[in-house]
Amino acid sequence: MKNHTRRKFLKAGGIGLTGAMASPIFAHANELNLNSNVPEKMTVLFQGDSITDAGRDKARYYPNDTSGMGRGYVFQIVSHLLGINPDKKWKYYNRGISGNKVFQLANRWEDDCMQLKPDVLSILIGVNDFWHSLGDYDGTVENYEHDFRKLLDETKSAFPDVKLIIGEPFAVKGGTAIDEKWYPDFPAYQKSAGNIAKDFNAKFIPYQKIFDEALELAPASYWCPDGVHPSMAGAYLMKEAWIKGFMQIIN
Numbered sequence: 001m002k003n004h005t006r007r008k009f010l011k012a013g014g015i016g017l018t019g020a021m022a023s024p025i026f027a028h029a030n031e032l033n034l035n036s037n038v039p040e041k042m043t044v045l046f047q048g049d050s051i052t053d054a055g056r057d058k059a060r061y062y063p064n065d066t067s068g069m070g071r072g073y074v075f076q077i078v079s080h081l082l083g084i085n086p087d088k089k090w091k092y093y094n095r096g097i098s099g100n101k102v103f104q105l106a107n108r109w110e111d112d113c114m115q116l117k118p119d120v121l122s123i124l125i126g127v128n129d130f131w132h133s134l135g136d137y138d139g140t141v142e143n144y145e146h147d148f149r150k151l152l153d154e155t156k157s158a159f160p161d162v163k164l165i166i167g168e169p170f171a172v173k174g175g176t177a178i179d180e181k182w183y184p185d186f187p188a189y190q191k192s193a194g195n196i197a198k199d200f201n202a203k204f205i206p207y208q209k210i211f212d213e214a215l216e217l218a219p220a221s222y223w224c225p226d227g228v229h230p231s232m233a234g235a236y237l238m239k240e241a242w243i244k245g246f247m248q249i250i251n
Contacts, residue, residue: 034085034247034250034251035251037251038088038250038251039119040087040088040089041088041089041090041091042088042089042090042091042119042120042250043063043090043091043092043093043116043117043118043119043120044090044091044092044093044118044119044120044122044246045092045093045095045113045116045118045120045121045122046074046077046092046093046094046095046096046122046124047095047096047105047112047113047121047122047123047124047125048096048100048123048124048125048167049096049097049098049099049100049101049124049125049127049128050096050097050098050099050100050128050228050229051072051073051096051124051127051228051229051230052070052072052073052074052094052096052124053070053072053094053096053097053098054070054071054072054073054074054075054096054235055070055071055072056068056069056070056071056074056094056096058097061093061095063091063092063093064078064082064091064092068093068094069092069094070094070096072229072230072235072238073230073235073236073238073239073242074092074094074096075235076235076236076238076239077092077239077242077243077246078092078094080239080243081243093116093118095108095112095113095116096124099128100125100128101125101128101129101132101137101139101144102125102126102129102143102144102147102148102151103139103143103147105123105125105151106147106150106151109151109154109155113155114155114158117159118159118162119161119162119163120162120163120164120165120246120249120250121155121162121163121164121165122164122165122166122167122242122246123164123165123166123167124166124167124169124205124207125148125169126144126169126189126190126192126193127169127170127171127189127228129141129143129144129169129189130144130169130182130185130186130189131177131228134181141185141188141189141192144189144192145192145195145196148192148193148196149196149199152164152196152200156200163203163249163250164197164200164201164202164203165202165203165205165242165245165246165249166193166196166197166200166202166203166204166205167193167204167205167207167238167242168190168193168194168204168205168206168207168208169186169189169190169193169207170190170207170208170210170211171186171208171227171228172211172215172220172223172224172227172228172234173212173215173220173227174215174219174220174221174227175220175221175224175225175226175227175228176225176226176227177226177227177228178220178226178227178228190208203245203246203248203249204245205238205241205242205245206241207238207241210237210238210241211223211224211234211237214234214237218233222234223237
């Protein structure tokens with residue numbers, strides 16, 4: 001891969017490696033440009049399936065707990081934000097559970113969302129709603145959208161000021177779990193997630209585009225070996241995109 005292609009990708013993704021290598025320990029702090037309206041106290045909740053869960057220790061359900069963050073993109077996000085904002089009293093919770101579909105989020109929503117009273121709610125859900133339909137699950141994209149909207153309606157009713165981040169469910173072509181059975185139906189779930197984000201004024205994180213562009217630099221085996229669960233490198237891409245979206249909604 002030619003160097004100019006790599007530089008173009010890094011610039012487009014806002015990764016900014018040059019500044020990071022040249023600056024001191026709080027290199028990214030100035031990039032965040034927090035304004036005076038950003039609260040000193042804030043609760044951020046991550047919800048989703050195995051991509052969010054990432055092997056977290058569910059007994060460690062406390063905020064900002066290392067083992068409770070898992071080994072994926074949530075851990076990278078939280079460690080990054082904690083590291084560059086030592087003056088903020090922000091609480092981060094990971095409540096992703098492997099295998100979950102939207103209706104399973106709803107079944108545990110009181111314990112895993114409502115009682116935490118999030119100021120920012122980030123949800124990445126949908127890959128299992130489709131993937132499991134290839135087996136013995138009879139859910140449809142209509143079920144997915146109906147259940148997702150109902151969940152957000154209930155959440156916004158209880159917390160009108162909650163800020164929403166919705167991640168696009170993604171499939172990285174070339175991954176071992178991705179085959180022709182995923183197409184042309186899976187993109188309907190991605191479109192649905194995008195429509196929901198728009199209707200609920202949520203920040204939409206376009207993970208599919210991010211991974212598609214990353215494939216120009218390295219194969220799926222580098223970013224997301226099975227096409228569903230990101231590697232450390234893939235989680236890094238997700239972290240960078242998420243933080244960019246997060247800053248846009250809290251500033």
